[in-house]
Amino acid sequence: MVDICVMKNINQIQLGHHGPFVSSLGLGCMRMSSVWGGPTPDESESIATINQALDLGINFLNTGDFYGAGHNEMLIGKAIKGRRDDAFISVKFGAIFHNGQWLGLDLRPDAIKNFVNYSLTRLGIETIDLYQPSRMDNSVPVEDIIGTVADLVKEGKVRHIGVSEITADQLRKASEIHPISALEIGYSLAERQIENELLPAARDLGVAVIAFANTAEGLLSGELSAPLSDNDYRQHFSRFQNQNLVYNLQKVEILKDLAISKGFTPTQLAIAWVKEQGEFIMPLVSMSKRSRLAENIEAMKIEFSEEEMNTLNTTFAIGAIKGGTYLAR
Numbered sequence: 001m002v003d004i005c006v007m008k009n010i011n012q013i014q015l016g017h018h019g020p021f022v023s024s025l026g027l028g029c030m031r032m033s034s035v036w037g038g039p040t041p042d043e044s045e046s047i048a049t050i051n052q053a054l055d056l057g058i059n060f061l062n063t064g065d066f067y068g069a070g071h072n073e074m075l076i077g078k079a080i081k082g083r084r085d086d087a088f089i090s091v092k093f094g095a096i097f098h099n100g101q102w103l104g105l106d107l108r109p110d111a112i113k114n115f116v117n118y119s120l121t122r123l124g125i126e127t128i129d130l131y132q133p134s135r136m137d138n139s140v141p142v143e144d145i146i147g148t149v150a151d152l153v154k155e156g157k158v159r160h161i162g163v164s165e166i167t168a169d170q171l172r173k174a175s176e177i178h179p180i181s182a183l184e185i186g187y188s189l190a191e192r193q194i195e196n197e198l199l200p201a202a203r204d205l206g207v208a209v210i211a212f213a214n215t216a217e218g219l220l221s222g223e224l225s226a227p228l229s230d231n232d233y234r235q236h237f238s239r240f241q242n243q244n245l246v247y248n249l250q251k252v253e254i255l256k257d258l259a260i261s262k263g264f265t266p267t268q269l270a271i272a273w274v275k276e277q278g279e280f281i282m283p284l285v286s287m288s289k290r291s292r293l294a295e296n297i298e299a300m301k302i303e304f305s306e307e308e309m310n311t312l313n314t315t316f317a318i319g320a321i322k323g324g325t326y327l328a329r
Contacts, residue, residue: 010057010297013282015130016181017206019160022088024275025300026060026210027053028286032075033068034100040068041288043075049290050079054086056293062184062210062284064092064134065119073122081124090130090210091119092164092184107133107140109148116157130182132162142173150178162210168201175205182208184284189255189273189316190216190239190248191325196318203280212284214271217325219248222256222266238323247322254315264302268295272302273312 011024032046050061061080063072073091080087093115096103112133119128131152133145152158163174164184174180183202185194191213202209215221217234226245234240239248252266259266274283285296304312 010300013208013280015160015162015208016179018179019181019208020088020129022060022282023058024282025058025297026062026090026282026284027058028212028284029061029063029072029076030067031286032288033072035067035097040071045290046075046288047079049287049293050076051083052290052293053287054080054083056297058293058297059086059088060090060210060282060284061087062090062092062212064095065115065122066092066095066097066134069097070118070122073119077122077124084125088129089123089125090132090162090182090184091123091128092132092134093119095134105133105135105137105139107136107145109140109144112145112148113152116152120157127156128158130160130162131158132164132182132184135165136163136170142170143177146174146177146180153178166198168197171198171201171205171207175207180205180207182210184210184212186213186325187211187274187277187281188214188216188220189270189312190219190321192316192318199278203278207280209278209281210284211274211281212286213325214274214283214285215267216270216321219321220252220255220266220270222252222259224249224252234325237325239321239325241323244323251315251320254311258308258311262302262308264299265295268299268302269312271296271299272304273309275300275302276304276309 012021013024014021032041034040061076063076065073094105094107096106131149149158149161160181161178162182162184163180187194218224226249228235228240238244255266255269259269271283
């Protein structure tokens with residue numbers, strides 16, 4: 001059981017130079033729905049997890065209108081009914097799925113206007129706090145995408161504009177059209193490529209970074225062993241295949257040893273490392289069970305010595321992990 005009195009003191013982060021303050025730890029709600037065709041987790045437990053997160057001061061709730069074909073938004077709508085002001089809701093749009101299969105993106109202005117109305121209805125709210133294209137593939141000019149969302153801000157359907165999984169050039173262009181409050185991107189000890197261009201651009205532009213996949217699809221959890229089972233979805237990624245996985249898990253042993261010496265789990269250290277990369281960076285952690293809340297909140301309080309940070313940064317330098325995932329650019 002989480003001690004609410006003890007745990008509720010969660011720091012806040014500002015989204016952009018002039019944006020709102022939200023919890024420094026975000027709750028990713030994706031795994032509360034069936035996204036890739038798997039079973040849907042227990043809905044009552046998911047709703048209880050959202051409500052307890054809100055009770056503990058985690059108010060940043062992240063979803064996508066394509067998570068579970070709208071199921072995720074309806075779930076959040078049920079959870080926040082009667083306590084809308086407690087939640088800051090971030091919604092991604094644009095991804096098209098059919099029967100659990102990715103079909104591509106639809107970022108046309110007319111499609112965006114259609115998407116937002118369905119999201120508002122499913123969530124049961126009048127305004128989305130942060131609205132962002134899930135990716136950009138150059139099929140529609142950045143000006144048209146961000147310009148359309150800016151119009152939704154004027155209409156009162158959206159409060160702040162975000163972007164997700166884009167390049168530094170796209171971020172600069174988007175920022176010229178309308179102030180961008182947040183960038184959602186994969187970032188972890190094992191996925192540090194954004195440090196070259198994208199992270200510096202976000203810092204210069206005053207854009208907050210919402211960092212997901214902190215454990216790199218479980219690689220940094222300390223719970224994997226080689227080889228993975230044949231039906232494990234990670235088999236599709238070269239990072240988890242054959243000798244790449246064997247090599248990468250040797251790196252993870254160093255993280256595990258440090259975790260043991262500090263009295264935490266490798267997952268907690270992975271989250272804490274992300275948090276330590278800048279006051280404008282928020283770890284976004286996916287959870288569907290209340291039992292995960294306490295350990296993830298505790299991770300936000302972990303501090304590293306200079307020697308410990310040097311060990312992690314050297315062990316997991318850019319390019320130190322072999323192979324990639326769909327997050328790689």
